[in-house]
Amino acid sequence: MDSTPSGSSATRSARVFLLPMFLLLIPSLVLSDAVQFCDAGYGYGDFACQNSPVSLPRILLRGGTVVNAHHMEMADVYIQDGIIVAVKPNIVVDDDVTVIDATGKFVMPGGIDPHAHLAMDFMGTQTIDDFFSGQAAALAGGTTMHMDFVLPINGNLSAGFEAYKEKAKISCMDYGFHMAVTKWDDEVSHDMEVMVKENGINSFKFFLAYKGSFMVSDELFLEGLKKCKSLGALAMVHAENGDAIVEGQKRMIELGITGPEGHPLSRPPVLEGEATARAIRLAGFVNTPLYVVHVMSSDAMEEIAKARKSGQKVIGEVVSAGLALDDTKVWDPDFITAAKFVMSPPVRAPGHDKALQGALSTGILQLVATDHCTFNSTQKAFGIDDFRKIPNGVNGLEERMHVVWDTMVESGKISVTDFVRVTSTECAKIFNIYPKKGAILAGSDADVIILDPKASVKITAATHHSRSDTNVYDGRTGKGKILVTIAGGRIVWQNGELKVTPGTGKYIKMQPFGYAFEGIDRKDAEYLKSLGAPVKRSRALS
Numbered sequence: 001m002d003s004t005p006s007g008s009s010a011t012r013s014a015r016v017f018l019l020p021m022f023l024l025l026i027p028s029l030v031l032s033d034a035v036q037f038c039d040a041g042y043g044y045g046d047f048a049c050q051n052s053p054v055s056l057p058r059i060l061l062r063g064g065t066v067v068n069a070h071h072m073e074m075a076d077v078y079i080q081d082g083i084i085v086a087v088k089p090n091i092v093v094d095d096d097v098t099v100i101d102a103t104g105k106f107v108m109p110g111g112i113d114p115h116a117h118l119a120m121d122f123m124g125t126q127t128i129d130d131f132f133s134g135q136a137a138a139l140a141g142g143t144t145m146h147m148d149f150v151l152p153i154n155g156n157l158s159a160g161f162e163a164y165k166e167k168a169k170i171s172c173m174d175y176g177f178h179m180a181v182t183k184w185d186d187e188v189s190h191d192m193e194v195m196v197k198e199n200g201i202n203s204f205k206f207f208l209a210y211k212g213s214f215m216v217s218d219e220l221f222l223e224g225l226k227k228c229k230s231l232g233a234l235a236m237v238h239a240e241n242g243d244a245i246v247e248g249q250k251r252m253i254e255l256g257i258t259g260p261e262g263h264p265l266s267r268p269p270v271l272e273g274e275a276t277a278r279a280i281r282l283a284g285f286v287n288t289p290l291y292v293v294h295v296m297s298s299d300a301m302e303e304i305a306k307a308r309k310s311g312q313k314v315i316g317e318v319v320s321a322g323l324a325l326d327d328t329k330v331w332d333p334d335f336i337t338a339a340k341f342v343m344s345p346p347v348r349a350p351g352h353d354k355a356l357q358g359a360l361s362t363g364i365l366q367l368v369a370t371d372h373c374t375f376n377s378t379q380k381a382f383g384i385d386d387f388r389k390i391p392n393g394v395n396g397l398e399e400r401m402h403v404v405w406d407t408m409v410e411s412g413k414i415s416v417t418d419f420v421r422v423t424s425t426e427c428a429k430i431f432n433i434y435p436k437k438g439a440i441l442a443g444s445d446a447d448v449i450i451l452d453p454k455a456s457v458k459i460t461a462a463t464h465h466s467r468s469d470t471n472v473y474d475g476r477t478g479k480g481k482i483l484v485t486i487a488g489g490r491i492v493w494q495n496g497e498l499k500v501t502p503g504t505g506k507y508i509k510m511q512p513f514g515y516a517f518e519g520i521d522r523k524d525a526e527y528l529k530s531l532g533a534p535v536k537r538s539r540a541l542s
């Protein structure tokens with residue numbers, strides 16, 4: 001069976017040929033969404049097309065070490081109807097239950113990636129991975145849920161939400177949405193309320209970079225922070241100084257630096273540090289929690305460390321590229337080799353990666369994302385004469401779990417329970433979906449992986465499941481192999497084979513006032529008390 005989402009042209013023509021025969025054999029009543037998607041050319045081998053909705057299997061994971069963020073134990077895990085029913089030693093089941101031997105392996109909650117961009121329109125093109133291929137890649141790498149960023153259409157949040165609902169219909173794993181805010185008026189303010197109260201969104205992102213497209217002013221950012229606070233929604237920030245970046249880009253072009261190395265040179269760590277500091281101070285001024293996405297430099301990380309030490313509620317997200325890569329390849333004489341590493345904020349000079357690993361291990365940064373935003377080499381070549389036109393973004397959905405295992409656990413920096421916390425549980429807690437997600441407990445969703453700590457992994461662009469022809473981790477080997485992925489109670493990855501069906505992923509609604517909001521009201525009360533104002537004064541002048 002062909003298990004690459006892109007599919008070879010041979011399997012694609014086989015599918016076109018098989019489909020009419022298949023339609024003759026099956027009464028139209030059972031024609032599922034999956035068949036419509038196959039019709040639209042989305043098939044995943046013929047498996048997806050023939051696999052109309054069936055009852056979910058009963059599964060027993062036997063003899064493994066079950067790892068949660070809070071605890072690790074030897075236990076069996078029994079799954080039925082997409083839910084974890086029991087977690088305890090020596091579970092006895094009927095003969096018709098699918099038993100998977102997990103002896104000597106870790107049984108863990110599936111990864112949750114808080115930050116990826118699938119089917120995103122950006123820089124004159126669209127990311128090469130859509131909700132199907134990106135999620136298929138994620139599942140092959142042990143991630144069972146991701147959160148995407150709804151982009152408004154001409155500033156219109158409702159229109160953006162409708163568009164993303166359509167894009168996500170082909171999902172093969174569960175997903176949630178954040179939403180970007182790019183302009184401010186009464187309709188935007190009203191729509192934010194609708195998103196939180198009716199549409200299951202509990203976080204909004206503000207870009208301090210991308211001048212002329214997504215970038216917001218401090219004035220808009222303050223309005224947004226106030227609105228987020230009143231709704232109990234988490235404010236997220238892309239922290240780079242967009243005005244200074246335009247200046248930096250001009251400087252590089254004037255110096256005749258038009259290649260990919262101009263990208264990191266035009267937006268150095270100091271601009272990330274400045275914007276991070278500014279965002280933190282403004283969120284502190286409003287007294288609302290702040291989530292800083294993709295912390296890429298020690299400059300930004302130090303600002304978060306300082307704020308957290310002072311007691312401010314700031315959450316720091318690191319991405320797998322920030323932990324495991326540096327910018328040396330951006331100076332490669334081969335354009336595509338260099339351009340595939342172009343992302344924003346940029347991967348930094350050697351040393352920042354180690355600093356971010358340390359920050360993750362000591363709790364200064366809390367969770368790991370990917371910012372998966374893939375463009376193939378044809379798309380990257382849009383910027384062959386001008387680095388400003390290279391679509392920004394790298395892969396990571398399939399690689400994240402393994403990269404975190406190898407750089408953090410295998411190297412002795414974090415424990416196995418911490419691995420679960422930073423790849424899954426913390427995300428579920430921050431976005432208020434724990435313990436439905438992020439835990440192996442009776443009653444949790446059956447999103448479970450089996451990881452072999454001893455088996456090696458080799459990442460290559462030729463064998464990955466993304467539609468891109470390049471991979472920033474190409475050739476990398478390390479420990480921590482995902483043997484099995486179970487998503488929503490379905491075994492979707494086993495023996496190196498993917499079995500996924502478009503339309504099986506569910507939209508996960510998220511409630512406002514997550515744990516980051518606890519205590520905000522008491523801090524407000526303390527602030528008001530501290531003012532010692534207004535002072536009562538007699539109007540009579542003596």
Ligand SMILES: *[C@@H]1O[C@H](CO)[C@@H](O)[C@H](O)[C@H]1NC(C)=O
Pocket residue numbers: 156157158159162187
């Ligand atoms: C925003 O989009 C929604 C949904 O498509 C639409 O009903 C509304 O009229 C739009 N608002 C504006 C100002 O165009």
Ligand SMILES: *[C@@H]1O[C@H](CO)[C@@H](O)[C@H](O)[C@H]1NC(C)=O
Pocket residue numbers: 128376377378379469
């Ligand atoms: C990149 O994707 C585009 C659009 O799907 C396609 O036309 C092009 O051939 C791809 N390039 C490579 C090198 O795969």
Ligand SMILES: [Zn+2]
Pocket residue numbers: 115116117371373
């Ligand atoms: Zn992003």
